[in-house]
Amino acid sequence: MWTTVVVSGITLGSFYTLIAMGFALIFGVTRTFNLAHGEVLVLAGYAAYWLWKTSGVSLLFTFPAAVLVALVVCLILQRLFSRLREPLELNSIVMSFGVAILLQNGMLFFFSGDYRLIRVPTFNQGLHFNTLYLSYGQLTLLALSLLVIGLLYLLMRHTYLGKALRATIQDREAAALAGINVGAMGILAFAIGAILIGLAGPLYGCVHYLYPTAGLQATLLAITITIFAGVGRIRGLILGGWILALAESCAVVLFGASWRELVGAVMLITLLALRPQGILGREQ
């Protein structure tokens, strides 16, 4: 049974990492917390659901639409965030909280409060390896998450653009002095973040029910993983995603499914209590 826990933990954890990456990138580059992250994710899921339901296209073709929706919303968000005054971190939390309420009500208006799920029939079939069972849904989730994480890793590590982004994350002033357009990097971070959310959205719609207020849980797990990893460390994000998902799976097996929500909250508070100056503590 514990192999199943580990396998599902790794699968879900990789997906958690995919969800957290956009949040971590935006926070790292612009120093703003986007509490509407989960809402954009759910909105991208709704876009995929709507397309899948009305036109009957396969899941694969819903990704471009979901990415487009996330891009539009995130670029508007970027305009709003760029107008914020100091203290940036706190004001960004308050404002994006307002954006989250706005998006929740928009989704309630357009999609109603009913629970929606993108049902892909083949996702419930699967492969047996001795005692281990893997559904095609889990395999798709794992493969796509790792693929996107890998692509982002290549972008950040092996391109000039990635270097500029990492420089901005490490030290804004020094990056600006070196001739990097820090403002443009902020827009780029939101754009890449939006693409990541847009790719995660349809997958989210396959594994979780979509409803207007579903986003808070996703936001919390993105915050938890980001705080765990610190900024600018993709490997830390993967580790954080796996640990969170494994801890959740263990909690579900040991105590029951209703205790799952507690795991992320306790992990976040513990991490914050251990590092009271926040992730950027050493610079302040």
Added chain:
Amino acid sequence: MQVARAAPVLGLVFLLLLPVFARYNDYVLQVFTHALLLATLALAWNILGVSGSISLGHAAFFGAGAYTSALLSLDLGVSPWATIPLGGVLAAGIAAIMGLFCLRLRGAYFALATLAFVEIPKVITDNWDGLTRGSLGLVGLPGLPSLRLGSYHFDISGSLAGSYYFVLGYGLVLLLLVTLMFRSNLGLALQAIREEEIAAEAVGIQVQRYRLLSLLLSAFFTGITGACYGHLIRYIEPGLVYGLHFSAMPMIFAICGGRFTILGPALAALVLYPVDQFIFHPLLPAGHEFLYGAVIILAILFMPSGVWGQLRKGHFVSIKTGSIE
């Protein structure tokens, strides 16, 4: 400014006469009773907010107060007048635990920790079926007993107007207490901490002690409001009383009204909630709460000291907006 002097008096007269104006219309009374409850939440939230900390987790205290008072009065048959203060005490106890983990944090990180903290009492209440009956919630809470003063008999739970005047009375008492607090050494210390924590510490203010005290007081009154809410609505469940609504509303009202003023948060609740219910709810039955999202975005971008704060400029210490360089 003239407006700033006249508005509170006119507002109070309006609130006192409202049931008569509204011809005891049920819906109007219900909306304003809830608006008054939200106003007390905003006042209580601002006891912490005035020190510069933003909490996104006050539903933890609201829910704890509601559940404590409801369970004690339902299962042990104690009068709500005794159980409501106990609800406040338990909420303060939960705040003490929260303070243990969160008070070392500042600014954004404090806000994030409080956002996560709500999940703890919520999930425990949801799962402790034997004590709290879990996610089914509690039905048939006793209403508030009527008050007797000599031959005078004030019926609270029997009529909507009674409930309305009870919450109005509680709100005025809380307003008086908050005014006294803000003008005492406590209030001065909290404002000094907000403006410049290091300087406050340097002049001998025990920063952590005052921050803890403001968190405990804020939680205590939030718990009392939660307990009253339970006895007025007569039905509570974890998703309702620990919901994001009761964390978000006081924060939104305090910031839109002006979190460095005494009256601002309460006024914002009394204006925005009725506007939402009377104007936007009929127009947009699904999604009318977008209003709260819109006002908080506008406030943080264009009026960070809040509407009332803007009107009262010059009556309080200026807001530090820049970071320490």
